[in-house]
Amino acid sequence: MRSLVIAAALLAAAATAWAQSPDAVTARGQAAFKDNGCHGCHMIGKFGTPIGPDLSHVGRKHTPDYLTRWLRDPAMQRPSAHMPALELSEADVRALAAYLGSLR
Numbered sequence: 424m425r426s427l428v429i430a431a432a433l434l435a436a437a438a439t440a441w442a443q444s445p446d447a448v449t450a451r452g453q454a455a456f457k458d459n460g461c462h463g464c465h466m467i468g469k470f471g472t473p474i475g476p477d478l479s480h481v482g483r484k485h486t487p488d489y490l491t492r493w494l495r496d497p498a499m500q501r502p503s504a505h506m507p508a509l510e511l512s513e514a515d516v517r518a519l520a521a522y523l524g525s526l527r
Contacts, residue, residue, distance in 0.1 A: 465477065
């Protein structure tokens with residue numbers, strides 16, 4: 424019985440995440456950008472610090488799939504990258520990738 428309750432809860436959580444609108448995911452990504460201190464190294468518009476690349480139009484250059492891989496492990500995508508591996512939840516990685524991918 425306990426396994427059934429856990430499975431139902433996981434299924435409900437997955438359905439809720441799946442049902443989120445793209446705008447909600449992008450908004451969560453924008454919040455994750457601020458909450459995780461990404462602005463300490465990157466600019467978006469006039470917000471942030473110009474230590475790392477300006478991300479104002481990163482969505483023109485990279486797809487959300489590539490950005491997801493980058494956020495999971497920057498050194499795997501480019502060994503010479505100066506960006507550290509971040510401790511992000513999978514939901515934050517996907518939301519950040521959606522947000523950054525929307526920046527055109």
